[in-house]
Amino acid sequence: MSALKLFNSLTRKIETFHPVHDGEARVYTCGPTVYNYPHIGNMRAYVFADLLGRTLSWKGFKLTHVINITDVGHLTDDADAGEDKMEKMAAERAQSIWDIAKHYTEAYWADVKALNIRQPAHWSVATDYIEEMLEFAKSIADKHCYELDSGLYFDVSTVEDYGRLARAVTEEGEGRIETVEGKRNAADFAIWRKTPPGEKRQMEWDSLWGKGAPGWHLECSVMSGKLLGFPFDIHTGGIDHREIHHPNEIAQNQAFCGCGGLGEAANSGARIWMHNNFLVERSGKMSKSAGEFLRLQLLIDKGYHPLAYRMMCLQAHYRSELEFSWEGLEAALTRLKRVLIGVEKARAQVETLPAEPEGGWTLEDAHGDIGGQLLPLLARFDEAMADDLNSPQALTVFEELLAMKKVDPEHKLQALAAMDAVLGLGVLELERADLRVRPKTATITEAEIEDALARRKEARAAKDFATSDALRDELAAKGVEVMDGDPLGWEWQL
Ligand SMILES: Nc1ncnc2c1ncn2[C@@H]1O[C@H](COP(=O)(O)OP(=O)(O)OP(=O)(O)O)[C@@H](O)[C@H]1O
Numbered sequence: 016m017s018a019l020k021l022f023n024s025l026t027r028k029i030e031t032f033h034p035v036h037d038g039e040a041r042v043y044t045c046g047p048t049v050y051n052y053p054h055i056g057n058m059r060a061y062v063f064a065d066l067l068g069r070t071l072s073w074k075g076f077k078l079t080h081v082i083n084i085t086d087v088g089h090l091t092d093d094a095d096a097g098e099d100k101m102e103k104m105a106a107e108r109a110q111s112i113w114d115i116a117k118h119y120t121e122a123y124w125a126d127v128k129a130l131n132i133r134q135p136a137h138w139s140v141a142t143d144y145i146e147e148m149l150e151f152a153k154s155i156a157d158k159h160c161y162e163l164d165s166g167l168y169f170d171v172s173t174v175e176d177y178g179r180l181a182r183a184v185t186e187e188g189e190g191r192i193e194t195v196e197g198k199r200n201a202a203d204f205a206i207w208r209k210t211p212p213g214e215k216r217q218m219e220w221d222s223l224w225g226k227g228a229p230g231w232h233l234e235c236s237v238m239s240g241k242l243l244g245f246p247f248d249i250h251t252g253g254i255d256h257r258e259i260h261h262p263n264e265i266a267q268n269q270a271f272c273g274c275g276g277l278g279e280a281a282n283s284g285a286r287i288w289m290h291n292n293f294l295v296e297r298s299g300k301m302s303k304s305a306g307e308f309l310r311l312q313l314l315i316d317k318g319y320h321p322l323a324y325r326m327m328c329l330q331a332h333y334r335s336e337l338e339f340s341w342e343g344l345e346a347a348l349t350r351l352k353r354v355l356i357g358v359e360k361a362r363a364q365v366e367t368l369p370a371e372p373e374g375g376w377t378l379e380d381a382h383g384d385i386g387g388q389l390l391p392l393l394a395r396f397d398e399a400m401a402d403d404l405n406s407p408q409a410l411t412v413f414e415e416l417l418a419m420k421k422v423d424p425e426h427k428l429q430a431l432a433a434m435d436a437v438l439g440l441g442v443l444e445l446e447r448a449d450l451r452v453r454p455k456t457a458t459i460t461e462a463e464i465e466d467a468l469a470r471r472k473e474a475r476a477a478k479d480f481a482t483s484d485a486l487r488d489e490l491a492a493k494g495v496e497v498m499d500g501d502p503l504g505w506e507w508q509l
């Protein structure tokens with residue numbers, strides 16, 4: 016078994032994973048701000064966190080994963096400027112924040128499910144932890160904070176090594192962070208924002224510092240510490256969080272734990288900080304406001320199975336930028352189709368599918384009584400995943416397994432199921448026909464297509480090529496391409 020190695024953004028080094036608690040892995044992932052639908056770039060962050068969680072399970076660690084839902088406190092700028100994203104959307108829509116949060120949380124969960132992202136142990140909702148946030152703030156206020164008219168601010172000069180995660184000295188951030196009158200340091204941030212006099216927010220709570228709402232950074236410090244205990248093992252997020260959100264969480268954690276500098280990673284609250292790189296469009300970072308809003312549902316509406324997007328994510332290492340294109344998605348879908356053809360062949364050779372062991376597949380279960388040719392393959396798959404989650408490499412090993420011929424079919428399927436438990440493509444539950452998603456604009460149903468194709472087959476058998484061609488043209492007029500002799504065995508596509 017290869018030792019699990021992960022890239023720690025805090026040390027900027029690949030490190031061997033040593034859990035804080037023997038045999039366990041505790042992971043916190045910054046979740047979505049539920050003011051709008053997530054775009055597929057946001058979902059890359061959760062596919063990555065899921066891949067990490069699945070790899071930890073595969074390595075035999077008992078995983079506790081927390082993903083939060085931010086329903087208050089995230090401003091339109093990650094630092095201190097702008098409005099609360101939730102309040103802003105609620106005002107625009109003339110709806111209650113609670114309704115907005117519910118709607119978009121459910122939409123996010125639908126994407127989570129469609130992408131085979133496993134359910135974490137906890138979905139922690141920020142507004143459920145206000146009491147704990149007030150206690151946390153109170154415990155650090157005297158030594159680390161000061162009050163201004165607009166709120167309670169964290170003085171970043173009171174902790175050692177502020178900003179180390181971002182590799183930026185405090186002053187460097189100055190240009191980017193809007194000045195608030197009276198701040199001691201440019202990078203100081205509000206941990207509690209007071210409701211301005213004369214205003215009423217939809218979400219506000221009483222506190223020692225007046226009515227108001229918690230800061231976004233405070234929320235993640237509190238929920239991660241509360242649910243996982245400091246220090247926990249791994250904190251994840253998108254690479255943008257490396258600049259402001261996570262350095263600020265770290266500063267609060269240091270203050271709360273009374274810990275020293277960041278020479279000791281555990282002082283930051285987590286031992287390892289991991290960040291996925293961006294999904295980008297040719298024009299730049301994907302965002303909700305610019306251009307076509309790339310939601311998972313849009314991909315589905317255009318006829319792409321959501322797992323083609325998961326495949327697309329797995330094909331790139333999580334620390335590399337990934338450029339989205341429709342051609343790239345098409346290629347990922349084709350790759351998934353080929354995988355399913357291989358799985359179908361393997362399935363046809365066995366009576367029953369291997370039963371998933373309780374608690375999911377681990378490398379150890381995968382080994383089972385497997386011998387001979389399959390063991391080196393499992394070892395190479397393990398090595399790839401242990402090498403800072405090298406999923407592109409692991410995928411090629413998975414495909415090698417699919418192509419293997421002279422192996423015991425039961426063992427092959429066992430190895431397949433176990434590897435898929437890490438990749439999360441769910442290939443044993445998927446049928447090839449499931450991948451053929453009807454685009455929203457399609458004017459013909461599958462039953463009508465199958466019916467026309469059956470009639471065409473009959474015509475061809477009777478050598479009535481005029482009818483056969485007429486049926487083909489009829490289908491083409493409705494946007495259905497008939498694919499005679501397609502190597503992937505697809506008879507038609509929309
Ligand atoms: N283009 C992207 N590619 C990969 N991850 C991303 C991308 N954009 C945001 N993320 C990550 O998605 C997660 C969810 O972010 P959040 O819900 O806070 O979205 P957001 O800040 O409103 O997104 P955006 O800035 O894109 O509108 C975070 O971990 C964030 O770092």
Ligand SMILES: [Zn+2]
Nearest residue numbers: 045046235260
């Ligand atoms: Zn967070």
